[in-house]
Amino acid sequence: MRRVDCFPVLFAVALSCTLAAAGQAPVPANALYKSAATPLEERVKDLLGRMTTEEKATMLSGSGWMESAAVERLGIPAIKMADGPLGVRSWAGSSSITNSVNNPAAKVTATSFPSGVAMAATWDTELVKQEGDAIGQEVKALGRDMILGPTVNINRVPLWGRNFEGYGEDPYLSARLGVAYIEGVQGEGVIPSVKHFDANNEEFERHRIDAHIDERTLNEIYLPAFKAAVEEAHVWTVMSAYNLLNGVHCGEDAWLLTDVLKKQYGFKGLVISDWGSTYSTAPTVNAGMDLEMPGGERMRNWMATGQPTAAGNGAGWLTADKVLAAVKAGEISEARLDENVSRILRVEFESGLFDHPHAGGGKVDTPEERAVALKGATEGIVLLKNEGGLLPLDAGKIHSIAVIGPNAAVARTGGGGSSLVRPKQSVAPLDGIKERAGAGVTVSYALGVGMEGENAAQDTAEARAVLLKEAADAAAKADVAVVVVGRYPKLEGEGFDVKTMDLPAGQDELIAAVEKANPRTVVVLNTGDPVTMTRWLDGTPALLDMWYGGQEGGKALAAILFGDANPSGKLPVTLPKRFEDSPAFGHYPGENLRVDYAEGIYVGYRYFDTKNVEPAFPFGFGLSYTTFEYSDLKVVHRIEFAGAVKTEGDVVTLKVKNTGTRDEAEVVELYVHDGHSKIDRPAHELKGFKRVELKAGETKTVQFDVDRAALSYWSPEKKDWVAEPGTFEVQVGASSRDIRLKGTLELKQ
Ligand code: BGC
Numbered sequence: 248m249r250r251v252d253c254f255p256v257l258f259a260v261a262l263s264c265t266l267a268a269a270g271q272a273p274v275p276a277n278a279l280y281k282s283a284a285t286p287l288e289e290r291v292k293d294l295l296g297r298m299t300t301e302e303k304a305t306m307l308s309g310s311g312w313m314e315s316a317a318v319e320r321l322g323i324p325a326i327k328m329a330d331g332p333l334g335v336r337s338w339a340g341s342s343s344i345t346n347s348v349n350n351p352a353a354k355v356t357a358t359s360f361p362s363g364v365a366m367a368a369t370w371d372t373e374l375v376k377q378e379g380d381a382i383g384q385e386v387k388a389l390g391r392d393m394i395l396g397p398t399v400n401i402n403r404v405p406l407w408g409r410n411f412e413g414y415g416e417d418p419y420l421s422a423r424l425g426v427a428y429i430e431g432v433q434g435e436g437v438i439p440s441v442k443h444f445d446a447n448n449e450e451f452e453r454h455r456i457d458a459h460i461d462e463r464t465l466n467e468i469y470l471p472a473f474k475a476a477v478e479e480a481h482v483w484t485v486m487s488a489y490n491l492l493n494g495v496h497c498g499e500d501a502w503l504l505t506d507v508l509k510k511q512y513g514f515k516g517l518v519i520s521d522w523g524s525t526y527s528t529a530p531t532v533n534a535g536m537d538l539e540m541p542g543g544e545r546m547r548n549w550m551a552t553g554q555p556t557a558a559g560n561g562a563g564w565l566t567a568d569k570v571l572a573a574v575k576a577g578e579i580s581e582a583r584l585d586e587n588v589s590r591i592l593r594v595e596f597e598s599g600l601f602d603h604p605h606a607g608g609g610k611v612d613t614p615e616e617r618a619v620a621l622k623g624a625t626e627g628i629v630l631l632k633n634e635g636g637l638l639p640l641d642a643g644k645i646h647s648i649a650v651i652g653p654n655a656a657v658a659r660t661g662g663g664g665s666s667l668v669r670p671k672q673s674v675a676p677l678d679g680i681k682e683r684a685g686a687g688v689t690v691s692y693a694l695g696v697g698m699e700g701e702n703a704a705q706d707t708a709e710a711r712a713v714l715l716k717e718a719a720d721a722a723a724k725a726d727v728a729v730v731v732v733g734r735y736p737k738l739e740g741e742g743f744d745v746k747t748m749d750l751p752a753g754q755d756e757l758i759a760a761v762e763k764a765n766p767r768t769v770v771v772l773n774t775g776d777p778v779t780m781t782r783w784l785d786g787t788p789a790l791l792d793m794w795y796g797g798q799e800g801g802k803a804l805a806a807i808l809f810g811d812a813n814p815s816g817k818l819p820v821t822l823p824k825r826f827e828d829s830p831a832f833g834h835y836p837g838e839n840l841r842v843d844y845a846e847g848i849y850v851g852y853r854y855f856d857t858k859n860v861e862p863a864f865p866f867g868f869g870l871s872y873t874t875f876e877y878s879d880l881k882v883v884h885r886i887e888f889a890g891a892v893k894t895e896g897d898v899v900t901l902k903v904k905n906t907g908t909r910d911e912a913e914v915v916e917l918y919v920h921d922g923h924s925k926i927d928r929p930a931h932e933l934k935g936f937k938r939v940e941l942k943a944g945e946t947k948t949v950q951f952d953v954d955r956a957a958l959s960y961w962s963p964e965k966k967d968w969v970a971e972p973g974t975f976e977v978q979v980g981a982s983s984r985d986i987r988l989k990g991t992l993e994l995k996q
Pocket residue numbers: 330331342395442521522665
């Protein structure tokens with residue numbers, strides 16, 4: 248903990264902090280800010296009024312790798328952070344330290360929740376909120392105060408190394424899930440940090456890449472999840488991104504941090520820098536950066552290695568000495584300093600840090616938390632193909648299963664980097680299947696191919712030939728083969744992009760060989776990014792996408808395979824046939840450290856569906872073990888008055904019936920098509936979804952409210968959202984390419 252009288256950097260300024268602090272009157276026990284009964288803003292004001300300039304200046308940078316600065320004299324606590332967003336991760340230092348299995352400091356274990364893209368595939372906002380709750384509880388149990396998540400960056404390119412962390416390609420879906428996660432975390436009195444603001448959509452040169460994005464695209468695609476986090480969830484902190492946006496580093500972009508975030512959206516919390524993304528003092532503070540991370544000795548040691556600078560990181564610009572010097576020179580006003588500190592204090596008061604510090608010593612990985620992780624992993628599995636009803640497997644009829652693949656016997660819970668949680672326990676697909684299959688079914692295992700780069704001895708041509716033969720033999724002998732393929736943290740993670748959309752070396756050949764040996768083959772994808780499937784898909788009868796399913800992934804997979812749970816997940820991203828088909832192809836990773844988002848608003852299905860490019864599997868798609876019938880679409884215009892305030896909008900209702908024999912959930916999707924607009928608009932845009940649980944034979948009425956915002960586009964001329972009067976088409980369906988019902992609504996003006 249940094250003490251106000253013991254930091255050496257202040258020697259650089261005339262006033263020593265010790266003297267300043269010593270000159271202060273002692274703080275009375277009944278000081279206003281100390282009482283939880285005092286209104287929040289008064290607490291902030293009272294406390295701020297008692298602080299010296301020096302004390303304020305210490306608060307603008309971290310005191311360590313994962314702690315903000317405390318001011319002991321006044322009882323201001325440090326905010327103790329932990330990485331996320333997919334569970335609580337060790338706070339011992341940078342990923343290079345905490346990734347190491349042998350490092351005792353890294354041995355914090357917690358529930359490993361499914362990757363963000365898997366949670367997005369559930370389309371279950373209630374469940375994501377429960378995940379936020381559970382993570383909040385674990386943060387407190389471990390004595391921390393803040394979780395660095397959710398990640399809501401849009402999956403623009405199939406090769407982004409962090410696609411697995413966020414909620415997919417659609418801004419509306421990302422916004423809904425981001426809000427749910429934040430509400431869950433904040434409900435526990437734990438501080439989330441929605442990240443990375445903004446346009447962190449590739450890892451290639453992530454500290455230097457300059458994303459050039461037009462204003463309409465920013466507002467329609469890359470900002471909405473942050474806007475919703477602020478306006479709806481009232482998020483307490485926002486983390487700026489590493490990259491530059493239209494020529495300016497996000498960490499010192501006054502337009503982004505102040506004009507958009509703080510003024511336009513009304514953000515009252517604090518902006519925190521991504522780790523090592525500051526490059527100046529006054530310009531950064533004046534742009535609206537409130538807290539630089541990391542700080543203290545760890546940061547200085549890290550910078551001293553030279554590695555961060557070589558990679559393009561910057562740090563150590565908001566240290567007290569530099570901030571005070573800038574204040575003295577008039578480059579940072581006292582008012583600005585007060586503004587930064589008030590924001591930090593406001594979040595500390597609001598989250599309850601002053602009144603209920605998190606002592607730690609609690610339990611993690613409780614049965615309840617594990618149940619949330621399991622539910623997420625199960626609901627997130629997407630059934631992409633199921634020819635001849637191969638699935639679900641009937642444990643009473645089959646006698647043997649061959650479980651094959653480099654991701655079969657190892658639990659690949661998540662992608663690499665700061666989100667990778669170390670679970671206490673995890674279930675690999677093979678373990679899950681064995682446990683579920685029971686004594687009557689023989690489960691054999693073959694590696695089939697080593698994971699590329701994991702074990703050099705398995706990567707030779709000879710070793711591959713042997714492994715492939717073993718796998719084909721095992722498949723041939725079994726009633727059913729399950730091949731689990733995908734990537735692992737060294738091939739998919741933070742800090743680098745995935746090299747190719749193709750599966751790692753030898754996995755295509757493995758699938759083809761297993762399918763040849765046994766036509767009853769189920770292929771399971773265990774990866775966060777889309778993969779090329781053209782080499783084997785035609786011969787694949789059954790295909791599941793389990794993403795990275797967290798610690799319970801293997802158990803969830805077994806439940807879906809055997810029909811204990813019914814698949815209800817739907818794709819939160821389009822799966823292209825080839826990378827060349829995806830909208831960002833040709834505009835990635837950029838040249839000379841500049842990437843132009845030339846595809847504009849045509850991201851994901853907005854591109855595929857408008858330009859009629861056939862994907863491997865469309866956005867919103869997912870099969871089930873039952874069938875659903877959609878009927879009776881009605882659109883009713885509604886005007887309501889609450890006193891003098893008039894709200895006007897349309898209510899869309901329809902019926903959904905489970906026409907099969909199994910209880911199952913259906914995700915109903917609502918898209919809006921604007922056919923009369925003066926400007927170019929996508930074929931349609933997602934503006935509503937509902938996950939509906941339906942018993943076999945049951946019918947439910949589903950309702951959506953369509954307001955003006957759902958009909959609007961961003962007008963750069965008007966600098967505002969515009970909905971053009973006229974007829975809009977409302978489309979309801981089971982995927983972006985499976986529209987079952989259509990209706991119209993009229994917008995008068
Ligand atoms: C990542 C952030 C993470 C931070 C702290 C950065 O490299 O981009 O997402 O929260 O490190 O570990």
